[in-house]
Structure formats: C-alpha cells, structure tokens
Amino acid sequence: MAVTSRRVRRIYLSLVLLNTLAVTFIWGINSLLLFEAGLSNTEALAANACFTLGYAVFEIPTGSIADTWGRRASYLLGGVTLTVTTLLYWLAWRLHAGVWAWAAVSVVLAVGFTFFSGATEAWLVDALHFLQYDGRLEQVFARAQIVTGIGTLAGSLGGAYVAQATNVGVPFLIRAALLLTLTVVAWRVMHDIGFSRRQSAGPLREMRRVVTESVRHGWGLPAVRWVMLGAVFAAGVSYYVAFTMKPYLLQLAHDPHAYGLLGIAAAANAAAQTVGGLLAMAFQRLFRRRVSVIITGVLLNGLLLVGFGLAGSVPVAIALLAGVSMVSAAILPSRQAYLNSLLPSGKRATVLSFDSLISSSGGVVTQPGLGRVADEWGYPTSFVLGGALQALALPVLFLARRHEVAAATREEPAAVVPQRS
DSSP, rough: OOOOOHHHHHHHHHHHHHHHHHHHHTTHHHHHHHHHHOOOOOHHHHHHHHHHHHHHHHTTTGGGGGHHTOHHHHHHHHHHHHHHHHHHHHHHHHHOOHHHHHHHHHHHHHHHHHHHHHHHHHHHHHHHHTTOOOOOOHHHHHHHHHHHHHHHHHHHHHHHHHHHSSSSHHOOOOOHOOOOOOOHHHHOOOOOOSSSOOOOHHHHHHHHHHHHHHHIIIIHHHHHHHHHHHHHHHHHHHHHHHHHHHHHHHHHHHHHOOOOHHHHHHHHHHHHHHHHHHHHHHHTTTOOOOHHHHHHHHHHHHHHHHHHHHSSSHHHHHHHHHHHHHHHHHHHHHHHHHHHHHSSSHHHHHHHHHHHHHHHHHHHHHHHHEEEHHHHHHHHHHHHHHHHHHHTTTHHHHHHHHHHGGGGGSOOOOOOOOOOO
C-alpha cells in the first residue's frame, strides 16, 4: 500500500488510541491491586516511588534509543516491556508478593514507558516531513488530544466496571492483551520513514553527553533551574494523589468494592483535563508573565487538595479532584512555553528529558512519606499535608520569576513544544 501523509496520520491516531486505551484500563483500580496483595500504604507508595525513580533514572539512557536504533524499535521495545510487566503485576497480586517484588516490577514498568517517550511523535514528524506534508502539525496533535480523551474515558470506565464485575486482577490481563495487540499493530504498520540513524558513541558517552548538555543549557540558567525545582514538590504530590485517591474515595463511599465509582472519578478527571486545555489561553491572558500563571496554578491546586482532604462526601471530593486536574491542564501550556522560550533549539529535547528526571525525583521521597502519614493519621491528613507541600514550590517559583527574561513573557510567540528526536 502506498505511503501517504494521510495514511501516516491515521496510523498515528490509531496507535495513540490503542496506547491510551491500554494504559488507562487500570487507572481506576491500579493502587487497589497492591492493597489487596497485603501491602500497607507506606509499602504500596514505596513501590510506586520505585516506578517514579525508574522513570527518572532510565529517561536519559533510553532517550538515545529512538535516535540510534530507530523510532519503531523504541516503540516496539516499550510495547513488549509493558506487556510483560503488566503480567508480572498480575502475578505479584496472585502470589501476594512482598514489597521488594513490587518495587522491582515497578522499576521495569517505568523502563517500558521511557521507551515509549517521544518515539511516536518523532516517528510522525519524520514521516510527514519526508512526505512533504503541507498541513499544520498542531491540527494533528489536536486530533490526537481528542483521541486521547476518548481512550481515557473508555479505558478508565471500562477497567473499573470490569473490576467490579470480576476482580481487580482481570483489568490487568485485559491491559496486557491490549498492549500485545498494540505491539503487533505497530510492528505491522509503523515503519521508519524519513529517518536517518545517528551513530551511537556508546551508552556511557551518550549519557555523559546528555547530562553535560542538560546542566549547561538547563540547570545552568537560573530561570530554568528554579522552575525545574518547583516541579519537584508539585509532581511528587500529584503522584501520591493519583495513587491514593482511589481507596480514599471508597472510604468516603463506605463501599470497598465500588470500583465503578472510581471509573467515574477517572472519567471526570479526563473531562476536566480537556476543559483545562480549552481554558489555557484564557488563563494566560490574565497574566503578563508565564511564571505568574504557574504560581497561581500551584496556589490554587494546593487549596483544592486541602479541600479534597477535608471533603465529607464523594461528589464534593470528585469535584475538587477534577478541579485539580483542570487547573493542572490549564497551566501546563504556560510551563511548556516558558521552558521552550528559554532553551536553545538544538538542546531542547535533551533539557526537557532532564526536566522530567528532576520532577519525577520528587515522587521518590514524597510518595512513601505521605503514605506513612496516611498509615498513621489517615488519608484526609495526608492530602491536607500534600496541599501544604505544594506551597513549598512558591518561594522557588518566585525566584524563577525574578530571573525571567523578556522572551518568556506572554507577548512573545509560544514555542512549539518539542518531542524527543
């Protein structure tokens, strides 16, 4: 079949849909699997922190795979790795494995996601450029966001109701089947087009190159450094909330098996993220500087998390949690545009990978720490404390604002958010 830009776009959107459906199929009940296996809050959050640590550590070494082996190879490695580790998650649940087994599987799971990171988008851009596509990439990515929303709603709701009708392990088996299907489809239709491999200098030299460029062009700029550090607090708390909001909502509902409720909560968050994306430009127009948008969003989310911890009913808790998702989605474009306006074009992908590493590191300490608080004093106290921890990012962000340059103001054209190349 002749390769055309239209076919490439259809393949891309199909992969996005399958990927989102597979990944989100366990979103409503993933943390419950660990609790049913006998782990405490502290142990479950420690295992999840290992996932975050693995994501941070392997983000850099796997970052060169797509450039040296190819986008298709990186994507297939991600699909195979996630399929196997999803089955290992199910097996650990069946065997009531200890926290160290969960931690090990979580690290490997994170590696699978780092193989995916950026490979699909880089494949799309390479192919469309080679085929001389004359449309706007923004339109393609906008359609991908719509497809992502559909996949998230279907996956989160479907997985939650399957768990309610069967048990929390079945969605993981379905997810593994979906991931295997995704890998087979990608193997059949996803071929590198317009891509030239870059000769690898070796794993150690590649890592040294990435770290050196990250420090020089990212960490070395105060305006970038302080925004990166600000994300440590916010990201760590968001990881904790995403993991523990499920048992907390079941407590509020007084029904430990109301998994359908968790699907509704996940769907509400997905809808709120869509609304937040639509409101992003309106949110930016309220402020002259992008860092001011980030500061306001962090403050609002801190207050919303405190309210979430104090909520006395399920509807109020879901509404406040959706508010957090909406605000996060509304401020994310400002943060992306801010960083991209300050980074040299040839080093953007490298520094953004480093930014992901820094933000993920916050979850390594925050998750088990807040999990311990939940074990001792309950989920409400941990969420209130999480909201207070968000406020620790504010002094750091004010330092970023002091160093902000004219290029990062709202009046400057927003840079296109780069994908890993």
